[in-house]
């Protein structure tokens with residue numbers, strides 16, 4: 001019988017379209033952990049601001065202004081939903097408008113500071129698989145298992161297009177999607193606060209030629225080996 005892993009914290013970071021969220025969700029399900037999609041919080045905040053005050057002058061917002069937004073993480077089966085004023089946000093978070101504004105918003109220090117506590121509270125009791133850009137570097141620096149997921153740009157573009165439209169892209173469509181992804185990666189890697197980078201001690205997993213099942217298995221396997229070997233009373 002496989003021993004049950006201790007309820008630790010597992011982080012998955014990486015560039016856009018590397019498969020973090022889908023992998024994290026399935027890894028969490030396999031381990032009986034909860035999944036936190038931190039990108040959905042940045043998207044949720046972008047959506048909240050776009051609908052309440054438009055796209056202007058976000059640079060002047062203070063941490064206090066942002067904490068006052070009625071944005072919550074609502075625990076649910078397997079993870080969390082993002083609620084705005086008590087209403088769940090779902091499809092609204094995945095529009096291209098929200099996607100591009102989320103990266104712009106994520107550069108701002110008050111934004112990151114206002115979301116830090118919310119993210120940490122999700123991991124307070126362990127049993128969490130968190131995915132994003134700074135999970136292993138800033139939010140959960142003491143995580144038990146850290147993974148950095150990468151994949152070639154064209155493959156990430158292909159997957160994103162397929163996910164968004166349900167169709168295989170032609171070469172022009174791959175190029176268009178790749179340009180948008182590369183621009184977002186550039187913004188996320190070059191920003192001053194919590195830039196996208198591989199956390200120290202993280203396992204780098206290139207998923208370009210892995211199937212979804214293989215990449216999930218690789219993370220579950222690493223988590224099982226690491227968490228079972230650790231002292232649960234640490």
Ligand code: CDP
Nearest residue numbers: 016017038039040042102103106132133134
């Ligand atoms: O799914 P995808 O990787 O395309 O994006 P996401 O994880 O939903 O994140 C949307 C945006 O939020 C990213 O482009 C980042 O700018 C920002 N983000 C961040 O700064 N830090 C995180 N931990 C997660 C997301």
